Amino acid sequence: MLRNLALERKEQLRNELKVQLPVPIDSKRYLMGRVAFIDLAIFSPFLALSSLFIYIFYSIGLLNQYTFIISSIPSVAIITFQMMKHPVRKEISYLKYKILWKYYFKKREKEFYYRKGALNMADKQDARRKIGIKATFADCYETTDKRFVRVFEVSSVNLSLANKTEKRSALDSFKVFMTTINFIKSIQFSQIAQPINLSRHLQIVLNKQKDEENLAKILLNQGYRKHIEEIQKSRDLVTRKRYITISKNIGSDRERALDELDQQSKLLMTKIESMTFDYTSLTIKQLNNDELTKLMYTCTDYDNAVSIGEHILDRASNRSSISVGEKTAKNLIEVLQRQLREKIN
Structure with missing residues (x-):
C-alpha cells in the first residue's frame, strides 16, 4: 500500500515537472524521545537562571506562585521554542528557523558592489569577497582561498528511455571513470539552470x-x-547544463599550479570522451574566460542575467567609472558629436 502511494506521488510530481527533495539526515544524538544532547546544552543556562531567581526570591521571603511563574518564564520559553520543530524538516527547531535565522537575515548586509582592480579583503561590500572569486585568469576562476578552478561543460545521456542493458553499460562506464581518475577528490559535478x-x-x-x-x-x-x-x-523557460569543475591549490608557484591543472584538464577530457554509452557518447568543452564570466553572473544574479543576456560581457569588461544604459549612451554620443561639429576653435 505504501509503495503504491509512493509511486503515485512520484508520478504526480513527474507530471508537474517537479522533484521531491530528500529530507536531510538528522545527525543529532538523542538522550530520550525527542530530547537531544544539544537540547540539554541549550536548556541548561536558562534552567540555571530560573533556579537562581527562585533561590533569590526564596532567600528574601518573596517566593510565591507569581514569583515562581515569573522565574520559570525563561526556561519554559526556551524549552517550548526548542522542542517545536519545523513542519517538514524535523531536525530544525522553531528557535532556529523562526527566530535566529530571521534575526541573522535582517542583520546581514544586503547590498554588494563589484569593484574593479585589485581585491581588498577588508572591503566587506565587494561582491568578489562574498562569492570567493577574485577574477578569471587563464580560463580559470582564481578564488580568494588561493585556488585555480576550471569548469567544463558536459553533454548528457537520457537514461530514462534506455533499456536495462544500456543502463548497466552506462553505469559501468561511469564506475570505471570514477575509479581510474587519480584526482577524484578535486572533482565536483553540478547541474545549473540558465536562461535560454x-x-x-x-x-x-x-x-x-x-x-x-x-x-x-x-x-x-x-x-x-x-x-x-x-x-x-x-x-x-530555462535550460539545464551539466558542468564538471576541478581545482588546484596555487601555493607559491602559479605557473606550476597552472601546468598541473592543464595536465589534469587534458586527462579529464580524455576520460569523459572515452566513456561509451552504446550508440552515444559524451562531449566535453572547457569554458574560456568569457564563458566563465557569463556563468558566474548567471549563478549570482539570475534575474538580471535573463534580461541583460549577451550584454553581460560588455558590462564586465567596461572600464569606465560611469555605467549608463543603452539609450542614454546613444543620446550622450549624439550630443558629443554635435558639440564637436558646432564647436568654434
Missing part, C-alpha cells in the same frame, strides 16, 4: 530576412523576432 539563449537563432533569422521586400513577410518577421526576444526574457 536564442541569440544565434535570432542572428540566422535576421540574415535570412535581410533582403526581404514583401511588406507582409516583413511584418510577420518582425513579430517573430519580437516573440523570440520575449522567450529569452522569460524566467520560466
Whole structure:
C-alpha cells in the first residue's frame, strides 16, 4: 500500500515537472524521545537562571506562585521554542528557523558592489569577497582561498528511455571513470539552470530576412523576432547544463599550479570522451574566460542575467567609472558629436 502511494506521488510530481527533495539526515544524538544532547546544552543556562531567581526570591521571603511563574518564564520559553520543530524538516527547531535565522537575515548586509582592480579583503561590500572569486585568469576562476578552478561543460545521456542493458553499460562506464581518475577528490559535478539563449537563432533569422521586400513577410518577421526576444526574457523557460569543475591549490608557484591543472584538464577530457554509452557518447568543452564570466553572473544574479543576456560581457569588461544604459549612451554620443561639429576653435 505504501509503495503504491509512493509511486503515485512520484508520478504526480513527474507530471508537474517537479522533484521531491530528500529530507536531510538528522545527525543529532538523542538522550530520550525527542530530547537531544544539544537540547540539554541549550536548556541548561536558562534552567540555571530560573533556579537562581527562585533561590533569590526564596532567600528574601518573596517566593510565591507569581514569583515562581515569573522565574520559570525563561526556561519554559526556551524549552517550548526548542522542542517545536519545523513542519517538514524535523531536525530544525522553531528557535532556529523562526527566530535566529530571521534575526541573522535582517542583520546581514544586503547590498554588494563589484569593484574593479585589485581585491581588498577588508572591503566587506565587494561582491568578489562574498562569492570567493577574485577574477578569471587563464580560463580559470582564481578564488580568494588561493585556488585555480576550471569548469567544463558536459553533454548528457537520457537514461530514462534506455533499456536495462544500456543502463548497466552506462553505469559501468561511469564506475570505471570514477575509479581510474587519480584526482577524484578535486572533482565536483553540478547541474545549473540558465536562461535560454536564442541569440544565434535570432542572428540566422535576421540574415535570412535581410533582403526581404514583401511588406507582409516583413511584418510577420518582425513579430517573430519580437516573440523570440520575449522567450529569452522569460524566467520560466530555462535550460539545464551539466558542468564538471576541478581545482588546484596555487601555493607559491602559479605557473606550476597552472601546468598541473592543464595536465589534469587534458586527462579529464580524455576520460569523459572515452566513456561509451552504446550508440552515444559524451562531449566535453572547457569554458574560456568569457564563458566563465557569463556563468558566474548567471549563478549570482539570475534575474538580471535573463534580461541583460549577451550584454553581460560588455558590462564586465567596461572600464569606465560611469555605467549608463543603452539609450542614454546613444543620446550622450549624439550630443558629443554635435558639440564637436558646432564647436568654434
